Amino acid sequence: MKVSLGTRLDELAEEQLVAILRQAYPTGAHPTEVADDDAAVATIARGSRLVTSTDLLVEHEDFVLPEFTPYDVGWKTAAVNLSDIAAMGARPTGLLMTLGIPRDRTVADLVGWGRGVRDAVATLAPGVSVWGGDLSASRLVISAATSTGEVEIPVTRAGAEPGDVVAYAGRLGFAAAGLRILLGERAGDPDLRGLERTGTIREAIDAQLRPRPPIALGAAAAVAGVHALIDVSDGLARDGARLARSSGVTLDLVSGALAGRCADLGWARHTLNIDPWELVMAGGEDYGLLAVFAPDARPPEGFEVLGAVVERGEHGVLLSGRPTEYLGFDHFAGR
Amino acid sequence: MKVSLGTRLDELAEEQLVAILRQAYPTGAHPTEVADDDAAVATIARGSRLVTSTDLLVEHEDFVLPEFTPYDVGWKTAAVNLSDIAAMGARPTGLLMTLGIPRDRTVADLVGWGRGVRDAVATLAPGVSVWGGDLSASRLVISAATSTGEVEIPVTRAGAEPGDVVAYAGRLGFAAAGLRILLGERAGDPDLRGLERTGTIREAIDAQLRPRPPIALGAAAAVAGVHALIDVSDGLARDGARLARSSGVTLDLVSGALAGRCADLGWARHTLNIDPWELVMAGGEDYGLLAVFAPDARPPEGFEVLGAVVERGEHGVLLSGRPTEYLGFDHFAGR
Secondary structure, three states: OOOOOOOEHHHOOHHHHHHHHHHHOOOOOOOOOOOOOOOEEEEOHHHOEEEEEEEEEEEOOOEOOOOOOHHHHHHHHHHHHHHHHHOOOOEEEEEEEEEEEOOOOEHHHHHHHHHHHHHHHHHHOOOOEEEEEEEEEOOOOEEEEEEEEEOOOOOOOOOOOOOOEEEEEOOOOHHHHHHHHHHHHHOOOHHHOOOOOOHHHHHHHHHHHOOOOOHHHHHHHHHOOOOEEEEEOOOHHHHHHHHHHHHOEEEEEOHHHHHHHHHHOOOHHHHOOOOHHHHHHHOOOOOEEEEEEOOOOOOOOOOEEEEEEEEOOOOOEEEOOEEOOOOOOOOOOOO | OOOOOOOEHHHOOHHHHHHHHHHHOOOOOOOOOOOOOOOEEEEOHHHOEEEEEEEEEEEOOOEOOOOOOHHHHHHHHHHHHHHHHHOOOOEEEEEEEEEEEOOOOEHHHHHHHHHHHHHHHHHHOOOOEEEEEEEEEOOOOEEEEEEEEEOOOOOOOOOOOOOOEEEEEOOOOHHHHHHHHHHHHHOOOHHHOOOOOOHHHHHHHHHHHOOOOOHHHHHHHHHOOOOEEEEEOOOHHHHHHHHHHHHOEEEEEOHHHHHHHHHHOOOHHHHOOOOHHHHHHHOOOOOEEEEEEOOOOOOOOOOEEEEEEEEOOOOOEEEOOEEOOOOOOOOOOOO
16 A cells, blocks of 8 residues: 555554654664664674664553553563564573553552563573663553663574574464453453363463563574574464565475464364464464574474475465465554 | 552652662673662673663653654653763663554654654764664553663762762753643643743743753763763752762752853743742753762863762752752652
8 A cells, every 4th residue: 555644553564664663763873783673783882792672562452451460561571572682592681671550550560560570580581680671650551671682693584595494492372372361251251251271271371471482592593503583473474474584485384293282272262263273373472483494403402393494485484385374463453 | 658569659759669679670690780870781791881771751641742743752752861871971872762652643653753763863862873662552652762872981870079069061940841831831821822932932842842961971071080970850959869869968059050040931930930940940851961070170061060069968959058949850759
């Protein structure tokens, strides 16, 4: 479509909006050395490479209360932000944490949020320093993070080559299933009445509330010579296609390698009336790492091979050689 | 008062709330080397010192629409954030800019905000790189920034010594006067009907919408051997008292040195029914730099001497030797 100054923002994809903003920005004296990637990378004092990323989570858009406790919001904000640093093959070093919160909330909410941040760091990225942040009164709960990291040679989305191996570390589809349960319960969905939160159902809810990105595997993959990396925030199909587009290739995933993951979410078919394949291929917010290795490389423990890189074709991602209709999530358009 | 988990947040001062959060946070492997200051400072790769700061501006709390255009919001967010880096005596290097915006706003709003960021950087801190940021749909307009900077030896709030000279670079009271005009007009205040936006009235409104912190003077003051620095965001009295408390001294400001600044805002007495001294001493958001130099130092051009450092007494800030009742602004309690 033709974009004009009067175009409503929800008529455009998030990536178009970001491109519009980028045009306005000055490159300055320390320009980012990567484009359209998970985090920025710039060479600063003494030739060190600084990796930076920032994330904003807003009530009603990225989480709902009280299904998310303040603890969950703090945990998730830190976790998703650190995930971007890992996706550059970098080691996270520091975090700045920002909270906007209504004046009539209590000290318990503040403490809960801070403990969520603390526990996410201790669990996912021990050694990272929380340097401070900002605190503001706000009508909505707003939770934001900026993280920094260090890296010798950043791993972008752009290095995949035909013949390479596609691997993944983390869950797939769990966080999206968890979100559907939480929103369904909130809406009083009769199919969810009396749902027991056990086994993989509980795991799905936990994955939505307190994601566990494999932060250390980012730097470990870099040491193992990974060719390309991305964290899967918007679904395997969409983020896989982003990596494929950046690299100028197509990813061919083997359906057999994903079948077990779909079986784990088999209950979603009757409980949530959704195809587990949709969850595994398009469900966002699992924040696993999608990595592409040379065929003779040895992926670090925690990565599972899902397929191979082939020459660029019409599609970014194939499933056993065939196009997939799974699209994943666009934050802005909300679809 | 006694603080419990059930205490409402607006019963506490912002600094108490921040102290509660700090207790929860891990110091990690790269701890910040300054406490309770304008920005964090940590030693990272190759021994370089990284300065970081983040600011959140939220609709209804930090700005109102349409009195603030998207351009103004972008400008102000970048400007106030860069000001924190300057207040450590550091040179800013990079910015991450975050916008939360309702889906039904248009591309013009997005572009306006981005241009405000661009022009603030070009005007106040040319050479700073905008590395990216985050963009999210939100029911409220949210604008946030994180900036990084570099410094050899950070300038804290804690170095002032009795006998030193107190100097200031920037406006005082203008931004607070501008806010009162904007809010008064919005409320239909009859005293403001037909107010001509000329001279210092226009300057006051501009100071509120698009503050101009003297970013380069932070690093210049460091080169000149400044002993202590703070940026004045919450008013001269309050931020002066912060610097005084950190240094264990009292600042004695000379009323004659501030009289001219009060005269510039003389119109506020009848137009806004407010004492210009209240604006100059307690008006926030001017984002000038309050600096303390050794008596034989030569403050860089742009600084004006306002008084002297004396032994710590009962008060943080005196006005010609006498206590002042001006308090300045607490963001959280909103008073």
